[in-house]
Amino acid sequence: MQREEVDRQAAAIILARALAQRLRAAVPPGISVSSRGGNVIVSDGQTSDGTDLVGLVDQPGDLEDNLTTAASALLNTAQDVVAEHLTRWWPSSPDTPPGTIESGADLPVPTAEVEGGRLRLWFGDRERPALELEPIDLSELV
Amino acid sequence: MNQQRVFRAGFGLATVFLMVLLACGMAQAASLPSCRSITYRGPAGFLAVQTSPSGAVAWGGGLDNKADEAGLYVIDVLVNGKRADRKNKPYLYFPHGSLPPSLAPSGATFVLQVDLQSDSGHHYVNVPNACRIP
Numbered sequence: 001m002q003r004e005e006v007d008r009q010a011a012a013i014i015l016a017r018a019l020a021q022r023l024r025a026a027v028p029p030g031i032s033v034s035s036r037g038g039n040v041i042v043s044d045g046q047t048s049d050g051t052d053l054v055g056l057v058d059q060p061g062d063l064e065d066n067l068t069t070a071a072s073a074l075l076n077t078a079q080d081v082v083a084e085h086l087t088r089w090w091p092s093s094p095d096t097p098p099g100t101i102e103s104g105a106d107l108p109v110p111t112a113e114v115e116g117g118r119l120r121l122w123f124g125d126r127e128r129p130a131l132e133l134e135p136i137d138l139s140e141l142v
Numbered sequence: 143m144n145q146q147r148v149f150r151a152g153f154g155l156a157t158v159f160l161m162v163l164l165a166c167g168m169a170q171a172a173s174l175p176s177c178r179s180i181t182y183r184g185p186a187g188f189l190a191v192q193t194s195p196s197g198a199v200a201w202g203g204g205l206d207n208k209a210d211e212a213g214l215y216v217i218d219v220l221v222n223g224k225r226a227d228r229k230n231k232p233y234l235y236f237p238h239g240s241l242p243p244s245l246a247p248s249g250a251t252f253v254l255q256v257d258l259q260s261d262s263g264h265h266y267v268n269v270p271n272a273c274r275i276p
Contacts, residue, residue, distance in 0.1 A: 039230060039231060041231065047234075048231075049229070049237065049239075050229065050230070050231045051227060051228060051229070052228040052229065052230035052231075053228075055218065055225055055228035055230065056225050056226075056227070056228055059224065059225055060224075061224060069224075069225075069226055069245060072242065072244060072245055073226060073227040073228070073241075073245065076227070076239075076240065076241065076242055076245070077227075077239065080239065080240060107196070107198075109198075109242045109243070109244065110242060111242075111244055
């Protein structure tokens with residue numbers, strides 16, 4: 001018997017699709033999120049940025065670590081594009097009153113983490129996130 | 143008996159060799175400049191890396207000839223030799239990016255690998271660079 005090798009490129013492409021779908025539902029109006037292959041592009045119509053998930057998932061190292069790195073990198077890119085578009089931090093911290101200008105220290109940092117077989121995705125505090133995306137079941141990816 | 147001696151001697155040599163290698167590696171890591179704020183200049187442009195007080199590492203760059211900046215970029219952001227971010231798309235200008243502390247922890251080595259196929263037909267790659275995240 002041989003252990004079945006995971007197709008990491010395929011996992012990256014599926015992850016890209018799943019993340020794009022979740023981000024699309026979360027970003028403010030005027031921002032688009034699309035995936036082509038393993039590349040996810042976030043755009044405000046004027047400028048765009050992206051993350052190539054294939055290069056991050058299909059590299060040496062633990063697959064779960066690579067998946068969380070790839071997801072974190074994309075959330076970070078999306079946050080940069082949206083914040084530049086809005087000219088304020090995004091997403092807003094849950095403790096920030098509307099209209100308040102936040103400092104860099106208040107920026108809800110994006111995090112991806114595997115918990116109980118699912119990839120959890122959030123911005124800000126783990127217990128009280130500013131924004132949390134629907135988790136991704138790892139069994140969908142590998 | 144002889145075999146044991148040979149084995150012990152070989153093991154001893156291997157240990158010394160390993161220690162020398164580790165020492166060299168540590169010396170190299172210790173000699174890296176800080177990523178607090180650093181600019182690497184090359185013959186055709188620059189790369190810049192800055193670390194914010196909150197620990198986020200921001201990076202960017204530019205070409206001396208701005209007209210050459212439009213093109214297909216493949217940028218690998220390496221943290222301790224592993225890709226922590228990757229850009230692989232056309233940009234009109236030299237892109238910039240950042241990594242949160244979760245992807246770029248303090249003490250890690252930070253390297254940018256850039257490959258630009260400019261729309262003007264020129265090909266650019268990064269100058270050697272490496273810094274240690276404060």
